[in-house]
Amino acid sequence: MSKKFFLLSLFLFALHSSALSQLITDSKTELQIEEGINLGSPYHTTLTFFYNLDKNHFFPKRAARTLDLQGNDSDPEELAIKLQQIFEGKGLVIRTSEVPNNANFADSTANGEHKFYFDQTKLPGIFLEKKGSQWKFSSFSVSQIQKLHKETYPYGSDKLLNILPKIGTDEYLGLQLWQLVGITFLIFLTFLAHLIFTFLVDKGLIYFLDRLGYGYIGENYLLPVAKITSFYLIVLMLSLLIRILQLPVEIYAWIIPVFDTLKPFLITVIFYKIVDVIAAYFASLAAKTESTLDDQLVPLIRKTLKALVILVGTLFILRDGLNLDILPFLTGISIGGVAIALAAQDTIKNFFGSIMIFIDKPFQVGDWVTSGEIDGTVEEVGFRSTRIRTFRNSVMYVPNGKIADAVVDNHGLRQYRRFFTTLTITYDTPPELIEEFVNGLHEIVLAHPMTRKDYFNIFFNNLSTYSQDVMFYIFFEVPTWPEELKARHEILIQIVKLAKTLGVRFAFPTQTLHMESFPEKSGLAPSYPSQDEYKTRLNQFVSNELTKKTK
Structure with a gap:
């Protein structure tokens, strides 16, 4: 009987001890809630921090309990207030409904560690960390408060946070x-x-x-x-x-x-x-x-x-x-x-082709260029293509990649513009007259202001089927094609005048029937004066025509 009574007494004592222990734990929990402190989960820690810093019930000492002050000698209450000001200055709204209410919460983005980040974009260094059974702002976050506060309120503006409220705290319109x-x-x-x-x-x-x-x-x-x-x-x-x-x-x-x-x-x-x-x-x-x-x-x-x-x-x-x-x-x-x-290899090729055109400068706007089927004047160089005006007055859009890889003959970069023609004179022209005619051509070239004086070739150089040929090979020093055409016109006019003055006849393809001459009939071949007469006529031409043009 006494043994049963002893066992019953032991069971009742154990039950009483367990109930007493649970009562003490519940009392502590209730005491923490009454004091506004609960660090059991990220949700409760967040609520504890912001609730105790609300202007209606301001308890910074309780809010400071949410900070892990390990290795930090700063004022806990000051750190808590500054941390709240950082949240406000960054415009970061904390919605407690989105904060996990789980004592064993683990962040999958942080290798499964017991951490909770509020906003890694605006505040990457502020997060809650579980230490033992409590969730607190990590010691690293606490060490960053002073730095983040100065970044949020730079140039000493943080001092106004303590000065301005002294004006008055009475509320008007909220x-x-x-x-x-x-x-x-x-x-x-x-x-x-x-x-x-x-x-x-x-x-x-x-x-x-x-x-x-x-x-x-x-x-x-x-x-x-x-x-x-x-x-x-x-x-x-x-x-x-x-x-x-x-x-x-x-x-x-x-x-x-x-x-x-x-x-x-x-x-x-x-x-x-x-x-x-x-x-x-x-x-x-x-x-x-x-x-x-x-x-x-x-x-x-x-x-x-x-x-x-x-x-x-x-x-x-x-x-x-x-x-x-x-x-x-x-x-x-x-x-x-x-x-x-x-997908756009050709476009990229044309783009780099345009870069090479601007670097190498093979031509410029206004130049006459020739390359294969391309023949015209450059009007515009774009990023993708070059616009060329042909001599038919049509417009060609040529991809720059094609131009960069092609051989381009730029007539616009010529220092001199060549002019070559053959002057054909009749076979009945005597050599003395040919000699004076060639001399007169030399004088025409030397007298013209747009011709190259240091190099030209004018020679009696061929006997063709129906004519005696004089090679006329000169260069013009002009910048544009219209000016070249004008210079050609002036040179050819002087040649015709010289031939008329000297009596030189230009040959063309003909068939001549030769007959014996009769005493009462004169032949068809013209009669030519002496060599002295040719020189006299040439001097008159030079003095009347070329000297006048030069002046």
């Missing part, structure tokens, strides 16, 4: 008095900054450039850049000062993204305008060169730079304004770029 005063001051400061920047740009910059003689450049190129820059500086100033007002985080959630989008957008517009300034500078340099190809290169550079600015600016807007990860986008572009490159 905001405290010092916040309303700060909003009013920001509006006034915005208008004042706009007036100052406008005065400096419209008056100061333009006046300074007018004094230097660059008024046109200032009004048309630099003024648009300066105005956009002034707007950017205003947005930058507002984005720094608006954080100091400590407005509700819901307001920051849409204000901060707007500023983060405006800043890269305005920078993109600034560089877009700067491209026009650069293009104007290169255009002025191109105007000083003789090559017209430079004039075609300037628009292409402007279009390329503008496209590059828009592309890079769009990426920054997506990254900073919309918080999108652009690395997958860039990876997709690189993979898609390979596919596009394979």
Whole structure:
């Protein structure tokens, strides 16, 4: 009996001890909830931190219990307040419904470690970590608070967070008095900054450039850049000062993204305008060169730079304004770029062909070029093709890749333009007259202002079927084909006048029937004077025709 009583007593004691232990644990849990401290899961730690820093029940000492202060000697309460200000300044809204309420939560993206990241884009270094049975802000996160706070509130603006609330904390329209005063001051400061920047740009910059003689450049190129820059500086100033007002985080959630989008957008517009300034500078340099190809290169550079600015600016807007990860986008572009490159080999070939044309400069706008079926005057050189005006007045669009690989005969780069013809004179022309005729041709070439004087060939060099042939081989020093035609016209007119003066007859294909001459009939062959008469006629031609042309 006594043995049974002993066992029963032992069982009741064990049951009482277990109940007492559970009661003590429940009491501690209730005590933690009453004190506003519960670190059992990421959800409870997050709720503990933000609940105790709410302005209606402000207990920073309790909020500091959520920080892992290992190896950190800073004031825990100050660190907790600064961490809350970082969340607000970044415009990061923490929705507790999205925070896991699991004591053993493991992040699959962090190798299954017991960590919870709030936002790895805006706050990559702030996360909760499980230590034992408690979830706290990691020691690494705590060590980053001071640095992140200065980044969020730069240039000493963090000091205003403690000064401005002293103006007054009475609430009006849901905001405290010092916040309303700060909003009013920001509006006034915005208008004042706009007036100052406008005065400096419209008056100061333009006046300074007018004094230097660059008024046109200032009004048309630099003024648009300066105005956009002034707007950017205003947005930058507002984005720094608006954080100091400590407005509700819901307001920051849409204000901060707007500023983060405006800043890269305005920078993109600034560089877009700067491209026009650069293009104007290169255009002025191109105007000083003789090559017209430079004039075609300037628009292409402007279009390329503008496209590059828009592309890079769009990426920054997506990254900073919309918080999108652009690395997958860039990876997709690189993979898609390979596919596009394979599908557009001809286009890429033409693009690099245009680059080689601009580098090698085988021709320029206005040159007469010949290459296979290509024969005409270059009108425009583009990124893909070159436009050539044929002598039929039609237009050929030739891919630059084809031109880069082809042999191009550029008639426009000729220093001299050759003119070759054969002057045929009749067989009955005596050698003395031929000699004087050739001498007269020499004088014509030497007297003309557009002919090359150091090299030409004029010789009696052939006896053909129906004529005696004089080779006439000269060069014109003229820049264009119309001027060459004009010079040819003048030379040929002088040749005809010389032949008429000397009595030289030009031969053409004929058949002559020779008959015995009769006493009462004269022959058909002309009679020629003596050699002295030829020289007299040549001297008269030179003095009357060539000397007059030279004068």
